[in-house]
Each structure stands twice: as C-alpha cells, then as structure tokens.
Amino acid sequence: EVQLVESGGGLVQPGGSLRLSCAASGFTFDDYTMNWVRQAPGKGLEWVSTISWNGASTYYAESMKGRFTISRDQAKNTVYLQMNSLKPEDTAVYYCATDPRVRYVSFDPSEYHYWGQGTQVTVSS
DSSP states (O other): OOEEEEEOOEEEOTTOOEEEEEEEESSOGGGSOEEEEEEOTTSOEEEEEEEOTTSSOEEEOGGGTTTEEEEEEGGGTEEEEEEOSOOGGGOEEEEEEEOSSTTOOOOOGGGOOEEOOOEEEEEOO
16 A cells, blocks of 8 residues: 655744655655645645656756755655745645656646645744
8 A cells, every 4th residue: 555654844934944754655666756745725736846766856846946855765765855945935735746657757746646644834933
C-alpha cells in the first residue's frame, strides 16, 4: 500500500523558515517523481514544486523560485521542501503527491494519483 506522510508544518512569522518532510512507503521511491502541492483556504490546488526520480532536476512555481528548495533522500525514502522567506500568502495545507507512471514528470496536480494527508503551514505575525 502506497503511503505518503507529511510533517514539519506549523506557525511561523513572516520571513521565517520551515522544512517539510514527506516519508514514502509501499512503492519503489527511487523510480518516481515527487511533488509538492498546496491549497490555501478557500482556493484550489496549486502546484508548488517537483523533483525528478533521481533528484537531478527540480522545478518550481514562479512565486516559489528562490525561496523554496525541494530535495530527496533516496536512502530514507523522503522528500523535503525547505521554505525560506515565508509570506502570509504561503499559508496553506501542503501535500506531497506522486504520479503512478515511472519517472514521469507532470506539473498538473490532477494527474497525481497518490497523496499524503497534508500538513498545515500558517505564516502570521
């Protein structure tokens, strides 16, 4: 059974940092692209970032470039999202997700088949 479990969310002041983690199990982690998606209150899903199956390529939504860094640890079956210079508009539930196609890269959350339960990030003073 595929499981994705996020952690690391919380309350942070504007300008602060958080590191989210997503622990994966139930599939061959090394073969799959991993993604972060967020959903702000009252809004739809927003793609945040993607990392290729081997970690060689990373992709970011425009508003996250330079502030967020995605990475993965193949030995720990874990993907991370380091978030710096956080803004109130970054407040959202953050999900990790993956597409079931091996090594397939997609920036469309509607194509992701497996999702974690999400972790809340609140940026407020």
